[in-house]
Amino acid sequence: MDKILGGSQEDGIGFWNIFWRPLLSKSGEKAGRLIGFSFRGTKIISFQVYYKFRIVDLDAKYLRNWDSMNKKSVIILDIDPIYLLKGRSVYDESGKKIGRVVKVDQVGYYNEFDSLFVKNRFFLPSIQISKNKISVLKKNILLNSSVK
Known part of the structure; x- marks a missing residue:
């Protein structure tokens, strides 16, 4: 949790670096933009996606590339969202x-x-x-x- 909420690059992933980043589904279709996370203690349980004027919650296990969060790239999902x-x-x-x-x-x-x-x-x-x-x-x- 501290890696996401902390703003410095030395600590890890800054929230403002991943906010509004585009998401792609498993098949390569645009799946919206990442706008937030839900926590239970220090564990991320879900993330919020903004897609066509609505907000959708998905389980955090569907994010494929956690390591590339601090880079300027799209975020790829392991699924085709329903x-x-x-x-x-x-x-x-x-x-x-x-x-x-x-x-x-x-x-x-x-x-x-x-x-x-x-x-x-x-x-x-x-x-x-x-x-x-x-x-x-x-x-x-x-x-x-x-x-x-």
Whole structure:
């Protein structure tokens, strides 16, 4: 904790050196900017990411390169964060477009989700799709069953 909060380079990582640094996901997609940490005693338990006008908490174990924090480089994550699923298109098993993801139910600080909420039009109600109905999570989301 002292390494991050201390501002001098001799002590280690200064907070202002890593504040607002860009993050890249495992696949190379822009994942936001680092804006803060959460501590439990002297241990870092999570970090906050600013992405598309919202703040997301992720577990600290997902940061790949702690050693390069004091350099002027991007920070790489070990995962593809689930908040990047928002805005992706969702298709059922027959190829019919259901809509776009508008909300992701994240489980704690972990990179897991319970369900996705999908809307076809902004004035229609959203459809909740559980994790077990999803077969492919790439640039598009494919389901293994049809949704009514």
